[in-house]
Amino acid sequence: MLFNSYEFIFVFLPIVFFVYFYLNSKRLTVGAKGFLVFASLFFYSWWNVVYLPLILSSMLFNYVIGNSLAFDNKRGINKGFSKNTILTFGIVCNLALLGYFKYADFFILNLNLVTDIQVEPLNLLLPLAISFFTFQQIAYLVDSYRDETKEYDFLNYALFVTFFPQLIAGPIVHHKEMMPQFASKWNLVKNYRNIALGLFIFSLGLFKKVVIADTFAEWATNGFDRAVTLNLVEAWATSLSYTFQLYFDFSGYTDMAIGIALLFNIKLPINFNSPYKALDIQDFWRRWHITLSRFLRDYIYIPLGGNRKGNFRTYVNLMATFVIGGLWHGAGWTFVFWGFLHGVALCIHRVWQSIGFRLPKVIAWFITFNFVNIAWIFFRAKEWDDAVKVLSSMFSLDNVNFYTYKISSLLVSINGNDKTLGLSVFAFILVLYFNNSMYYYNNNFDKNRKSSLLTSFLLSYAVIEVHRVSVFLYFNF
Template identity: 70%
Template structure:
């Protein structure tokens, strides 16, 4: 069930909302939580019922391990397994589950390639959201090991894992961030200010996904997957289309998740803070997919040693962290290379800071944005050849095509190999493609992001008019909706 669907917006969400608060109003708190868990599991299994046993088994396993870690007594358990060994066992089992479904075919395929064998691929269907709920539960185990969380109630733990707004694609939350909110008595009563703000944020996210991201999706998908060749402007339009599609798609999902959670008086952490305004790559990762960046820092980079063991080790740790982050996104060498590029960029940035060089803000932004845009090409490409096709045309001046209507004024450019025809023909683009790209650049650079609007929000008449307009416009555009990109990861 998609957030951007009629059945979710007009059936599932209203029914879940009203029954949850009705049960709370009758002081049936545990029943209300149980209903929310049931609704979340229904939401999850709506795509494919066979996903359900996997998440249930994962929850039960991690609840047992987490509870064992929380209650661990050194004196009582000195003759059994150590606390650290229990944690390692729990992490290995989680990684093994993720690895089996997500990476088994990748490893078999590469083993066949290097060993010359012919082992048959498993062709496993990737369980929905397995990357997100696995990372979230690994964080829970580590927090339990550190005595930073205590959860002895399986119903509460199930709610922590399955709460449907953030279940499928995050934000990745800590137990201590969300569960105290469910325990707060004030949050069991409808809060009309939160409802108004939630609808406002949800509508913004819906508009970003349905109107902006899905428009870019046509050009990005055609450029990467369909077009055999691309001219100079088509290649740049393809890469920029995916750059903006990914941002508006995923930040749109996050806005909708935050907005829906607010209806239930739950505040989820922000996940995006205008990342394309970043002036360096470190700043970008402080703004992009913030909860994943936090996870990579706290549970991979710092345990590896962080920056505590000298410059060389710091660079190695950065590189390792982002290669792992790239591999987490997908079972492919293009994802690993994307992570490698960002790891190298962060190492270079750290070295740059050590030397003490600073660039003018405009130049710093141009370098950062273009690096991110070029790196996204590898992230999006299904095969190396797709990435090379786009990148080679982006940096070739032998295939420039300008609009036919310009030929009268600048026809002399024919002598320089410039042709005049339909500029975006190979990516199904139109005359508005250029306008759409430049408008998006202006939006990400000069408009406030949804989190800033959230802090400034007041239930004023003009905001309600704005909300109604973008909500209705998005609703009538559902005929061209697509899945959220991060469902694939």
């Protein structure tokens, strides 16, 4: 089930909201939690019920491992096994599950390329959200190992993993961020300010997705997947279209997740903070997909040694972290190369900082944004040839005639007019000069007539466009 679908907006969400708070009003707190878990699993199963046993088995396994890590090594099920052994076992099993479904065919195809062995691909369908709920549960195991988290109630743990606003594509949350909120008695009753703010942020996210991102998606698809050749202007239009599509698609999803969670009085962590305003690549990763950046830092970069073992080791750790981050996004060498590019950029930035050089803000922004834009080409391209087609055309003057309407032919084939070009300018203005949704999330929202009218406009306009339902990009990762 998609957030941007009529059945979710007008059926699923209202029913879950009213039943959850009705059960709480009758002091049936356990029943309300159980209903929310059931609703979340129903939400997950709507996509493909075949994979419901997979997420249930994963939850049960990690619940048992997490509890075993919380006990003293000298007692209970830990007897004879060290905490290091149990944690390693838990992480390996989680990664094996993820590896089997996400990377088995990638491994087979590459094995076939370098050897004479010809193994048939498994052609596995990637289970929805497996990357997100796997990383979230690995973080839970590590937190349990560090005695930062204890959970002895399976219902609570199931709610932590399956809470439907963040189940499919994050944010990646910690147990200690979520469960105290569900336990708070103040969160068991309807909060009308949270409802108003939640509806506003949800409407903003829905507008981002169905009005802005999906419009850019048509142009990006035309340039990457349909066009045989591109001229310079068309290539830049294609790359910028995907750069904006990805931003408004994923930040739109995150806004919707945050808004829906607020309806239930739950505050999810901030996941985006105007990343295209970044003045350097480190700043970009502090703003883009913040919970994933946090995970990579806390559970990969720091355990590898972080910056504690000298400059060379720091650069190796940065490269390893971002190559892994690239591979997490997808089983393909283009994703690995995208991660490699960001790793190199961060190493260069670190050297630049150590020398003490500073660039004027406008130049720093220009370099950062264009690097991110160019790197996204490899993230988007289905094949190396697609990336080369777009990238080479971005720096070629062949077939460019600024006095013709060649660029218009690309636009007309999509929308019948040149509105997409205007939307690109509009997108730049939005991401660079306007407050983002988190400005309102952080206590800058007033529940008044103006905000009500804006919410109504955004929601109404977006709902009209929901008929062209499209899957969120991060569902693929």
